[in-house]
Structures are given as C-alpha cells and as structure tokens.
Amino acid sequence: MTSAVLGSSSPRRFWALVALGGAIVLAGLFAAHVMEERGHIVTGMNNRIVWGMPHVFAIFLIVAASGVLNVASIGSVFGHAAYKARAPFSGILCLALLAGGLTVLMLDLGRPERIVVAATHYNFTSVFAWNMFLYTGMAAIVAVYLWVLMERRFNRWSRPVGIAAFAWRIILTSGTGSIFAFLVARQAYGTALLVPLFLAMSFAWGLAIFLVAQSALAASIGRPTPIPVRRRMGHLLALFIATVLLLVAAYHLTNLYFARQAAFERFLLVEGGIYPQLFWWIYVVAGSVVPLVLLWHPRFATAGYTLAAALLTIAGAFALLYVFIIGGQAFPLEMFPGYAITSSFADGRVATYAPSLPEVALGVGGVGIAFLIALIGARVLDLAPHDDAVAAHGAH
C-alpha cells in the first residue's frame, strides 16, 4: 500500500517537512498576531491600497483550490481512468488550498475575532456574503466527495457527487471573479469578463499546483508518473494557460478600445513602473510563453521540464494577481474628468504600496497551511495514484 510505503520509507524526511511547514505556519500566525495587536499600520496597505499581499495569496489559493479539483472532475464526471486514479489526491489538495486561502483572508480582517459576526449577519446583496456560503459549501461537498471516492462501498456515488462538486466550484470561482466584477468604482474591475477569466485561471493554476504536488508525491514514493499521463496533463495545462492568455488579452484589448480606459491601460501596460514589468516579464513571458513552449515542444518532454512549466505558471499567476489587485487600486479614481486634481488623500496620483514583512509572512503562512494539510493528508490517506491497477484493467 502506498501509505505503508510512505510510512516506512522516509519518516525522518516526513517529520522534517512537517517541521518546515509548521514553522512557516507559525510565522504566519505570529504576523497575524502583530497585525491585530498593532493594527494594519504594520502592513504596506493604506487607505488607497486597501487590499494588499494577503489578498494576492488568498485569492491565488482559493482560485487554485477550485481548479485543482479539475483532475477529480475529469475522472468522475468525464470518466477518464488516469484522472480517476488521481481524484482523491486532487480532493485533498482542494481542501488544503481552500483552508490556506480562507485562513489568510480571515486573519487579514481588521477585526478577525468578529468572524462569528460574518457567520451570523448576512447581507445578501453582497457577493462576499454569497462567497461565505460558497466556500463552506465547497469544503463540505469536497469532504463528502473524498469519502465516496475512498470508501469502496460508496464508489458508485462518486459520479453524482463529482458532478455536484464540479458544478459547485464553477459557481464558486464565478463568485470569486464577481467580487471584482461587481465593483463599478474602479476602472480595473466592473466587467463580466472577469468571471470566465477567473474560471480559466482556476483551471490553469489548479492544474499547475497539482502537477507540482504530483511530482513531489511521485518522488517521495519513488514511483514516477507514467509518461503518457504526465504528457496528457501537461498538454491540458498548456491549453489552460493559452485560454487565460487569450482572456487577459481580451480584457486589455476591450479596455484599449474604450477611450475612457486608455490612460488606465497605459498605466498598467506601459508607464506604471512595477506593474508593466511584472505583467510583461513575469506573467506573459516567464509565466505563460515559456511554459507553453516547455509543454508543447517535443524537445522538452521530460518530467523536469513539465515541473518547471508548472512552477513558472504559478509564478506568473502571482504576478498577474499582483498587477490586477494592487495595480488596479493604485490607479487614481476618476472623479473629475478633465481636471488635474490633488489632495491630502493622494487623489489624482498613483497610490504607493510597499508590501511589509508581516503581510507577506501571513500570505506565505497560508501556503504553509495548504502544504501541511496536503502533506499529512498524503501520508495518512492512500492518495498516490495506482496507475498499475488502471493499466491492468485496460482502461483508457
């Protein structure tokens, strides 16, 4: 059994990794404690950049949590045996990422101790309030999904529960995109295009995370992923990366067509300092074009290049989110068209933002939570894919 293999082969490495993950989580919790004691003054966030690094991390983790379940969906809903073998691992990664993202989001609140207020007072015109149901519902559905996947007596329920989970996470990611799509005030947001964009991002980033986690799992048990399975998953990742790129291009091109958005686009794509740099170099070149080449070109068909492509996709994801969330707020609010405006509240000029150590530590702490849950889940449960069994059954 895989768990037996994991258990017997490398207990020291396992505990070392638990200690590493635990240290990262503790650092994140300490950062949250400092933020709560001293206030958000210890962060780089201010009254103009109200959402900072914690949101970049939290939204990445939540969007990827939805997408990582794709692997299970392709198995359960669309019946691909190679993906079915990976469904439980995909489920545990989904829960892990969701827990990490939500913890960061919660601990960044000005009053995190009032989370019970958020659970008892709902304003149903708020997309945030919907998302609280969507996130908790997602965790519950995935828990049930994992159960029916892993308990053989209930295996026949895996398809209907898988379909429910698939539908739920499409709604969940639409909800995450809508957090921004429903904001009319700022030029970066307020477009329905953000809903399909977030869906595509979830597919790409979730699969990238899965490929990285799968490499780690394969290395730990000394059983590499079969080449055809890895290549198929790599090609799927390339397709998702290309889809995100297309939708990002559509977002900017439509904006460029509207005269009132021209200054904003010039800021984000050309003149905005760190934002165009991150967008072009890290997201477009390193995070999209290079992975596409690595995944599609036959010369790079090794496991190492697939892993590199997945890691670059994740780096590109962080760059894209940074530009979208922080760059989107940095551009001044357009209140008085035709006037040059100034004030003590930084009206009319680009807002400055420098991420501080506590907020970065909090975000990284969320990644640590996801890492710990995935690590312990993979050890306790029998999650490594049984590709040999799939091959023996002659499935496609």
Place this chain on the structure above:
Amino acid sequence: MSIDHARRKFLWEAAALAGVALAPGITLYDLAHGRPPEAAAPGSVRWGLLVDMNRCQVDCDACVRACDTENGLSGGKAITDSQWIRKVTLKDPRGTVRSLPMMCQHCAEPPCVDVCPTGASFKRADGIVLVDRHTCIGCRYCMMACPYGARSFVHEPVTGQKPDVPRGKGCVESCTLCVHRIDRDRIPACVEACAAEGHKALLFGDLNDPKSEISQRIATVATTQVRADLNLDTAVRYQGL
C-alpha cells in the same frame, strides 16, 4: 369670609402670564432635545449638502479642521490616517485652480452598502450612510466599492475618542454627516465652520422638503453630482463644478 375677587383675578392673570412665558421655552427645549433616542430616523426626510464652489476658498480648510475636532480624528494627513472630509484642488486645462470638499456623498444607492457582507454599512431612513461599528469586520470591501475614496480604515489604536463618535482600530469609517448633531437638531460641524469663516459655501438641509433652502437652490441653479454616470443619486451636490 368673603372672596377677594381682586386677589383671585391677580392669581389667574399671573398664572396665564407664566404659561405664556414658559410655553415657548418648553417648545424650544423639545426642539433642542431633538428626536428621542428610541425613535427611528424619519423616512420622510433626506438630509443633503450643497457645496457652492464659487464660495469655497482654495486655501481654507476650516471644514476639515472642524470635522477632525468634532469627531475626535487625529488630523494627520498620512495615507493611513482617517480623513472623513478632505479638500480637493482642481486645476482645469486653462490653469484655473479651484477647490472643493470631498466626503461621503451619502448616495441613495450606496455601493458600500451593497457590497458589505455583514450589513455593517447601512443607510438610515433619512438617507445618512453609516457604518455599524459593532458588525464591521474590517474587510474593506466597501472601500474597494466607493467611487469617491470617501472611507478610511482605522490602521492604529485610537485615543481621545468622543462619546458621541465611537471609533475603533480595524473598522472602516467615514463622514456621518454629524449624525449625532443632526439627531439633536444641529447642523454638521463642517457647515457651521464654513459659515463661521464667512464663506457659507456649504448648505445643509432636507432634500425631500421642496420648501427647504437647499431644495430651492437645487431647483434654481445648475448643480452636479460627482460620478453622475453611476446613477448613485448622491445627497452631496456641487454648484459651479
């Protein structure tokens, strides 16, 4: 014993005189006392503010200082400090410089109220948009949604709070239109300060009352809502923009 009619008449007249003397005082006391705390804000009223930019002086910040003092704000101008009202300087392409106060516009359709997950951002029946400090979780979604940058997040522990204006680290806050004064039939501190400076650039009143001075001014002169394209129906209007 005979009745002293003259004395009885004198007592009656004295009582009537005392009544006439006291009645207006009692009425005024009632007025000054305002709405009893348990009574809801009246839905028939919509409080609003008209800013006359022709009267607003570029180098004057009396409204800002009055707001800081009234509400116990630090008066700091760092981007992490609470600024419920700020002076914005506008320069048109010909180089003409003008100034206006910018604060919560008390929208009839407030985006901050729509997006608040807990309902902490709310609009009173009389149109004043407020934050309930007991249910604000500090998520800052309202600040993302506000087209006017009117809200501030309390980044640090607060000291020197005013009894009428509770504040707290980790919550979002903004102009309350001096709701604590309005409920006692007083005008907002900024309006009072502007008048005291002799500028009278701010006019406060009931937008729902066609006879009020603010309604009559809005009916007769051209006024503007900032970001009118968003159809938020703001209660703060600008004349001469």
